[in-house]
Amino acid sequence: MVDQSIVVEVVYAAVDDQALISLQVPIGTTVAQAIEMSGIAERFPDVDFSQCPVGIFAKLVDSPAEYVLEAGDRIELYRPLLADPKEVRRLRAAKAAQARKTR
Template sequence: MPEVLIEIEVVYAAVDRQVLISLELPSGSTAGQAIQASGIQQQFPAVDFAQCAVGIFGKVIGNPQQRVLEAGDRVEVYRPLLADPKEIRRLRAAKAAKARTEE
């Protein structure tokens, strides 16, 4: 009996470029296996993909090694944030408030 293959995509966006890799994997493959099979580690050798958050269509998944993929899934590897967005907004609001009181 022939092995059933599913088509998926693996994406990663660095600061200066983004990569989308289309793959065919055996049915039952996990998100972790898709990342390995994509070869994305060779394109971004400085990135520790084991430490990056992973999601499927914008929803973070807990354990990529256990999440079984479905046909058409897009596995997204997220780079770590340099700063907490909430903290940045808080600092920006404080700076704006200070500027208003000094006028």
């Protein structure tokens, strides 16, 4: 008999806690369904996972409700950035330039 399910992982890293949940889901399960099935919302009740960016192995998924999973996929739930990395680099470069001027 052919196995009608696949194994996937759901991962999330909060500031002080990380979760890696491996689960078996039926073939044809979407990203959104797997997130719901994982129970991760109960572990992190302060996070609205419906609003989090989602990726599969660091590649963003535009429509989690439509993206059908494949065996071995790792669903990554991303936290919002606290600061824009480009802005941080720009500020650091400006600070370094100012420090060189004052020498």
